[in-house]
Amino acid sequence: MNGNKKVTEIFGTSVFNESVMRERLPKDTYKALKKTIDFGYPLQPAVADVVASAMKDWAIEKGATHYTHWFQPMTGKTAEKHDSFIEPTTDGRVIMDFSGKQLIQGEPDASSFPSGGLRATFEARGYTAWDCTSPAFIRDETLFIPTAFCSYTGEALDKKTPLLRSMEAINVQALRVLRLFGDEDTTRVLTTVGPEQEYFIVDKKLFQQRKDLIFAGRTLFGARPPKGQEMEDHYFGSIKERINEFMKQIDEELWKLGVLSKTKHNEVAPAQHEMAPIFSTTNIATDHNQLVMDVMIRVANRLDLACLLHEKPFAGVNGSGKHNNWSLSTNKGQNLLNPGDTPHENTQFLTFLAAIIAAVDEYAPLLRMSAANAGNDHRLGANEAPPAIISIFLGEQLTDIVNQIEAGELKACKDPGVLDIGVQTLPHFVKDVTDRNRTSPFAFTGNKFEFRMVGSSQSISGANIVLNTIVAEQLKRIADELEQADDFNGKLKEIITRLVKNHSRVVFDGDGYSDEWVEEAARRGLPNIKTTVEALTYFDEPASVELFTTHGVFTEGEIMARQEIMFEEYAKTINIEALTMIEMAKKEIIPACMDYATTLADSINTIRAASSAADISVQEDLLVKVSSLTAQAQAKLNGLLQVLEETVEIEEMEEKAAAYKDKVYAAMTELRKPCDELEGLVSEEYWPIPSYIDLLFRV
Incomplete structure (x- = not known):
């Protein structure tokens, strides 16, 4: 691909986007569909038939032979069932056909997806429903139709349906507030997201030699290499040729699919990198991020590489997150989180800011829960990601405004000033009104908030469902009072002042990694929820249930089901990791150490037979160490087997997840210690699996 012109030519070529619809649909059909997309009007069957026919013709011209309803079950991944366009004719031939009914509704088997008890195993029927607000696209000769997924009885079985509900909730409440400010022109308020995606790339051949990477996505054993990230030379460093080719192919594929892939660079840890897109409407951004992860895995495999999306693939170096840049925009293009040049006078902005501060403080446990999974427990609070304590960074200017509001004297805002670097030939420029704080879980970065807790392997839907709903709740309370x-x-000033005073404890601009902040947060009464198992307990609390049901985002049954699924996912994740450790220790590591010990013993006996005067103390000391650690490893392996056997028998899912956290994971940690120490002693030719040196530095 050469030049900018080529990029503009390929962008969106595989997407049934607005320009394609405008070109191929009759004017009345196009207008009717746009009303559904832009304003949420019901889609008429006659419109669906015309759209389906045009979509089919376009897809076939692009080489498609099949279509699929592409949905996001509670696995956090995507799902697809492919059907061809063919329909038989009476003369034994086929035609290519696609009806409006086939476009708007599908029927995949719902019995094998997680349902948390909403569906019995024998109850198989489920439905997919076309999400016309997210464009269809073509991949691998198949037309992909983004859809929601629900049960036969109407419960949401996916991550998209509640996301769309939450977007509608915040739209309704934000419009109420805007109307009170005299805005009669805005007809829709949208949440927009730009999810940065961090990932690791390793050599495929090395990946295939590690059962832990294959089954668990992370290394369960591994001694630290002599050099990690301490030289800080990988971040934003020169991109290696193999990685550059990988990034190039990712961009090209994503651009064709209409994904606004913008930024690429090396991240902090060796072999770690990042991709960042331009903002999109939240449900489209969620669909696109699922595509990003899938494309990364596919392209890596094609280039004899492996893409690791786990939150903590390697101990001792930074893990990977997914910074969820969240904002509010109107259909008129106004960013509601843009403070303007004089934010202290911008009462509309201050209203939304106060609502967000109150929402994050009051519902901090739900935000923490939205970023909870087994992988992220290794990352949060580890001086590489935000701490598990939820706080908000506002920057110097807005923090000063908050302090003035608390004091009851809001008069001015700080000038960001001009940055003079001290070199005549370099330009002077106006500084941003806020610095950045990488230790903050929820940081204001100019006209958006960056929620930095989300794990790299997670769907961003969970975080945005919570964000949209908790802010909608605060806007609802504000509108109820103002109306x-x-x-x-006078009432507006009272509300803003009250919200800021009552919730300013969550505002913190300092070092979130420091021990002092942990102590200070405790004094402020901020929760420090360190693990997934603890975080999930907040989902079904009465206040949480009331929040989600009031805004129609979840039913109580859907909440209980999702909580059950998340506990089960945690338990299954640790179980798979434990079984993988047992497999590797029993069949690879311990046998290799025994072979090495035998070689040492043979060497000692051979040298002793050759000369009684020879000094064999080195071999003897090494043999004793290796033998002792091997025995320790076997003992820890036996301990893990026992505790795993006991934990598997637990039936109640929350109790089971807690046992995996407290007992099984602890036993896994104990097994890893002697094995990693053995790696530092055993000769490379005997060690059975690729080392961290191989994985992190040989790409």
Whole structure:
């Protein structure tokens, strides 16, 4: 691909986007579909038939032979069942056909997807429903139709349905607030997201030699290499040729699919990298991020590489996250989180800011829960990602405004000033109004908030469902008060002041990694929820249930089902890791150490037979160490087997997840210690699996 012109030519060529619809649909059909997309009007069957026919013709012209309803079950991955366009004719031939009914509704088997008890195993029927707000696209000769997924009885079995519900909830409440400010033109408020994606790339041949990477996505054993990330030379460093080719092919594939892939660079850890897109509407951004992860895995495999999306593939170096840059925009293009040049006078911005501060403080446990999984427990609070304590970074200017509001004297805002670097030939420029704080879980970065907790392997839907809903709740409370107020300005000032005073404890601009902050957060009464198992307990609390059901995002049954699924996913994840460790220790590591010990013993006996005067103390000391550690490894392996056998028998899922956290994972840690120490002693020719040196530095 050569030049910018080529990029503009290929962008979106595999997408049934607005320009394609405008070109191929009759004007009345196009207008009707746009009303559904832009304003949520019901889609009429006659419109669906016309759209389906045009979509089929376009797809066939692009080489498609099949279509699939592409959905996001509770696995966190995507699912697809492919059907061809063929329909038989009476003369034994076929035609290519695709009806409106086939477009808007599918029927995949729902029995084998996680349902958390919403569906019995024998109850197989489920439905997919076309999400016309997210464009269809073509991959591998198949037309992909983004859809929601629900059960026969109407419960959401996916991650998209509640996301769409949460987007509608915040739209309704934000419009109420805007109307009170005299805005009659805005007809829709949208949440927008730009999810940065971190990942590791390793050589495929080395990947295939490690059962832990294959089954668990992370290394369960591994001694630290002599050099890690301490020289800080990988971050933003020169990109290696193999990685550059990988990134190039990712961009090309994503651009064809309409994904706004913008930024690529080396991340902090060796073999770690990042891709960042331009903002999109939240449900489209969620679909696109699922595509990003899938494309990364596919392209890596094609280039004899392996893409690792686990939150912590390697001990001792940074893990990977997914920074969820979240904002609010109107259909008129106004960013509601843009403070303007004089934010202290921008009461509309201050209203939304106060709502967000209150939402994050009041519902911090739910935000923590939205980023909870077994992989992320290794990363959060480890001086490489935000701490498990939820706080908000506002920057110097907005923090000063918050302090003025608390003091009851909001008069001015700080000037960001001009940056003079001290070199005449370099330009002077106006500084941003805020610095960045990489230790903050929820940081304001100019006209958006960056929620930095989300794990690299996770769907961003969970975080945005919570964000949209908790902010919708605060906006609802504000609108309820203001709509009853006789003195709008007086009541608004009272509300903003009250919210800031009551919730400013969550604002913190300092070092979130410091021990002092942990102590200070405790004094402020901020929760420090360190593990997934603890975080999940907040999902079904009465306040959480009331929040989600009030705004129609989840039913109580859907909440309980999702909590059950998340506990089960955690338990299954640790179980797979434990079984993999047992397999590797029993069949690879311990036998290799025994072989090496035998070689040492043979060497000692051979040298002793040759000369009684020879000094064999080195071999003897090494033999004793290796033999002792091997015995320790076997003992720890036996301990893991026993505790795993006991834990598997537990039936209640929350109790089971807690046992995996407290007992099984602890036994896994104990097994790893002697094995990693043995790696530092055993000769490379005997060690059975690729080392961290191989994986991190040989790409």
